[in-house]
Amino acid sequence: MISQTQSPIIEIAARGLAPVIQLLGIYVFFHGHYGPGGGFQGGVLLAAGVLLLRLGIGASHSQAQVTSKSTVALCALGAFIFAGTGLVAILWGGDFMDYAYLPVQWLEAADLRYYGILFVEIGITIAVMTGLIAIYDDLLGIGNAGNN
């Protein structure tokens, strides 16, 4: 659908804005412990940066950050991290997603909950980001071949 744009303004603006949006997304993801934000919003912001590149400079030129082949696999990996952390807590004697039972011996329960939530948020971020990019690629028909 969208070939590489002829306008240098759109291309330069997209290439300049996308890293700023993604940096804001990473900040929102790590700030989710202390205030508003978290994995979902950070993942959507990271996906918005990639989608801006997909729109601005064309699908074939924006494969460098996230390739169209790997989106669905990364989405499944994120969901696996999310659910697998909870299931590990079940296997070691706790409830589902009771991070105090994670098998890390040198951390106390409070620290274990802290880093367990961070680990789950990493899974949510990967799943949301690559899921939205996969939706965009499927809408445009940018298939597994990676051509536009």
Added chain:
Amino acid sequence: MPWEIEFLLFIILIVSAVISLILKNLLAAVVTLTIYSFTVALIMISLGAVDVGFTEAVVGAGVVGIFFVVAIFKTTRKSYD
């Protein structure tokens, strides 16, 4: 939050929603719907739900707009009705 600002936000909300329903140009309707979504986010933040408002601003005003534009480019430009 003073009530005048919230009143102004609600007026922008209703006007942008009605305009996005009236417009025949689908691309302009998507832009107006983005204004609507961002105003919803501002109202939610003014009511104290910062997390909900943040999610609404990111998803409704960012990604959904892109998806609507892509869906419109897959169809013909104008609506004939």
